[in-house]
Amino acid sequence: MTNQDGATQEDAAQDRAPQDSAARDRAAVLARLAAMLGELTADEAARTALPDTPLLRGGIGLDSLRATLLLVRVREQFGVDVADEDLNLDSLANIGTLATFIADRISRR
């Protein structure tokens, strides 16, 4: 809940009350994603990577197997099926976009 990286300009553009809760949710999602990425890559640097770090090439460098395993864990832990709901997988652009997608789906419940 203390991860200030979670709050970005896009959150600030929203109304105050939803902003607070959305930013809080997203920060919590980011923290759990960081832990998952650390486990999947066995790389401590992944735990502290900034939200704008790409998940695939040139960033965390997830290969297709690890990207798939990440989505399995996201489905199990957050109940959000990214593979099914994000057809173009734009949410895999970076850690922040994935966190935003998950937090957004959670908030719609």
Added chain:
Amino acid sequence: MIKCLIWDLDNTLFAGVYLESAGQSPPVDPGPAAVLAELAGRGILQAIASRNPPQAASYAAQATGHQFAAAQCGWGAKSDAIAAILHDLGLTPDEVAFVDDDALERGEVSFALPGVLVLAPEDLPEALGWPQFSPPIITAEGRRRGELYIQRRARQAEAAAFGGSPEAFLRYCGTQVRIGRAGPADVPRLHELSVRTHQFNSAGLVVSEATLAELLTAPGHQVVTVRLADRFGDDGLVGGGVIRSAESTWQVPLLMMSCRAMGRGVIGPLLTWIGLEAARVGATEVAVACVVNERNVPLRIALASAGFRASDADASPADTSPANASPADTSLADASAGQPAWARPAGRSPGPNRTVAYRIGLDRPLAGLPDWVVTDD
């Protein structure tokens, strides 16, 4: 279908414990060794995950006369060793089996990697008859599979030491991707690809040899093949697709590629080639019908990178009616109605396995093919 069997050594493949046999290594247990030879002959890879020094794997290779596709020796968790093998071979947990005499090790692997088929040595004789271990056909590529993964490791070792871009590495390896039209001789391997590919398979279903043979000469259809080779070895036929090219939108009901060809400059250029061919004859769009599941995420990432976007243009009336459209998913549509009968599993309903069209317009100039791609015509 199991693509790789991962062996424990002590008291599993070996009749004894490697480190406890003073001065003399334990003999290979003839029963498990026969299973290994039989499964290797069916094109199933063999690998080692053992709590031993690496010499134990070399001894296993020498004693069985089999070159293992991967080996992880050490004192960490077996599930970590298996995860490393999956990474090495580009496989997913549900594509491998693990055999170990120790119930605790089997439990640890089952817990950490629930997809893995976990076996005790006494299961092996019966497992030989299970469908997961019985590929229906064994092609030239299948028989050479172990060898191809050994070449793959040599390639990966050089890639790790290579300083340049991924494209520069493909050129350094002398990569050659050959795209051509399928002939009757390609049918068994194309069928095998439809059985074995999941990460890069748009339709997610088995296409019979009879159907493929019919499609070869069907009016308005093209069946394409992709072959891959570099100086490390010849991978043979690694991919293919079926294109319906009669209309202004080229429909692609099937696209598939071996995961061995991942990262080797195949799937992106294949998508580019289809677009270029379509544009050459005046088509305005290419639409790849792709089943939406967790396993083919790699193919969908490749489609998105190549500029294809999922669209709702193929929505059938039932799919777009307000009663069926959920507010969050109004852009989702089931394109399976537009699929030919052979590419449309009976009884499939919209939902977990719906099919969506990934489209690209050909009004913009397309990128050219990279220089490692050659075409037959």
